[in-house]
Amino acid sequence: MSATGPAAAFAAGPRLREAALHGSLRPGLPDLPQEIPGALDSVVTSDGALIVRSLQRAADLIPDPTGLVYERLFSLHPHMEPLFIRDTNGSVRGEMLAKVFEIILDLVADRRYAANMIRCEVVTHAGYGVPADVFWTFFDVLSEVIGEQLGDDWTAETEGAWARLLLNVRALPR
C-alpha cells in the first residue's frame, strides 16, 4: 500500500532513509560543534540521522499524525483553529504537515530549499493571521508529539538533535 498524506514524505525519501540507517547523511562533511546559536550548520550529520530515524519511527507508529499534531496546536493556540475555516475536509492541514516534514528532511540533508520556503511561509502566514512567534511553534508541537509517540525510543540524543533543529529553524535569516 502506498503512503498518503504526511506519510508520503517518507515514501518519497528512500535515499534519506537509507542514509539515516547507515549514518551517512551529508557524507564528507566534518563534524561541527553541536551548538552554534544562529548557525544552521549546527544541525550536523549525526543530528540529521537521529531526526530522520525519529520521523521514520513515528511514521511506523502513527501513519497519519495529522489529528494529534493539530489537536496539540489548537490546545496551545486556540485562536489558530478558526483560521482553518476553509479546510473543510482536513486536506490543507494534511498538506501543511507533509510540507513541514519535507522541509525538515531538507534541512537535515541537502538544504536545497527549506530556508527560502520557510522565509516565504512566514510572510504568507502573517497574511492568514498567524503571527511569526506562533508560526515557529509548529515545529515545537511536532517534536513534542513525536517524542510522546516514541516513548523510550525518544532518547536524550534524539531530544538534543531536535532541540538543536528547533533552535536553528528559529535562527534562519529572515
Ligand code: HEM
Ligand atoms: C502554528 C503555526 C501555523 C499555523 C497556525 C498555520 C496556519 C495555516 C493555515 C490557516 C493555512 C490555510 C490557509 C488557507 O485558508 O488557505 C495554512 C496553509 C499552509 N501552511 Fe501553515 N500554519 C502554521 C505553520 C506552518 C509552517 C511552519 C509551515 C511550513 C514552513 C506551513 C506551511 C503551510 C503550507 C505549505 C500551506 C498550504 C497548504 C496547501 O497546500 O493548501 N505552515 N497554514
